[in-house]
Amino acid sequence: MTDWAVIGHDGQAHRAFAMSGPKVTHQSSGADEAAALAGLGATARLYRIGEGRPDALPCPLLPGPGRGLAGLTQDQPADVIDGWVRLILMGFAARHPNWDGVACVLSQTLSHWVHLSADEAVSCQSFLTPMLASALGAAMPPDSAAISDSLSRPERLAAHLRSAQVSATPGALSGHLLGAELAAARPYWLGQSVALIAPDAGASGYGDALKAQGVPVAQHDPETLLPDALAALAGVLGFTD
Incomplete structure (x- = not known):
């Protein structure tokens, strides 16, 4: 499965999702993009909302x-x-x-x-x-x-x-x-x-x-x-x- 990640702001916080193909494997949130992404670990492909x-x-x-x-x-x-x-x-x-x-x-x-x-x-x-x-x-x-x-x-x-x-x-x-x-x-x-x-x-x-x-x-x-x-x-x- 292709591993990738998505990040965006939902109006309250930055939220990041680790993906395996079409499925969410885990997610994280934070006050800024760096904090949200830190909860996911390293990712090669990042898609921004x-x-x-x-x-x-x-x-x-x-x-x-x-x-x-x-x-x-x-x-x-x-x-x-x-x-x-x-x-x-x-x-x-x-x-x-x-x-x-x-x-x-x-x-x-x-x-x-x-x-x-x-x-x-x-x-x-x-x-x-x-x-x-x-x-x-x-x-x-x-x-x-x-x-x-x-x-x-x-x-x-x-x-x-x-x-x-x-x-x-x-x-x-x-x-x-x-x-x-x-x-x-x-x-x-x-x-x-x-x-x-x-x-x-x-x-x-x-x-x-x-x-x-x-x-x-x-x-x-x-x-x-x-x-x-x-x-x-x-x-x-x-x-x-």
Whole structure:
């Protein structure tokens, strides 16, 4: 089997994976690239997540041969999705080939709504909702009445947030932010199947809010998608035996 390694930043730390062909043999993490790689030992072939200029949408999720896994970019509306999120989307597509729908990927700072079709990323819309929620002291679970209020009247978001701040209701803060996001992202979830890709702690509010709108939602833990993503990457690189 071909021995190689992958390294990238998942938004919290550098993570490195030792690979034998398409299989992860062990992994390590660290505050910087050197620390993460030190946990793997010597490796002859190193592949970087997030390397190179982003690919413009629409484009295949899988990168071209001989390239690092760059992020994704879009002109209208202006948006950028980093290479790690693309890797997670590759893992989802590997498990669900030719799936047609919308993936909502949550991180600590951003939420990404990505239309997927025939293993391509077609378009995207990202939001600062998680970052704003953290800055304002919002808390989970989001208040359902606040979600409904800002979903139907997103133009009043700033006023809703001030009211929730004054009344010291952190669940209402998160509810209003989420409701306004759902209003803006309506073209992505209305009439679509949604794959919600997030750790359990972050997914519950989004999942419940979407289900309340009658949207079919399936939740996926990003960690469980990583082995499929790395195996797909091995296939692109020819590291399959």
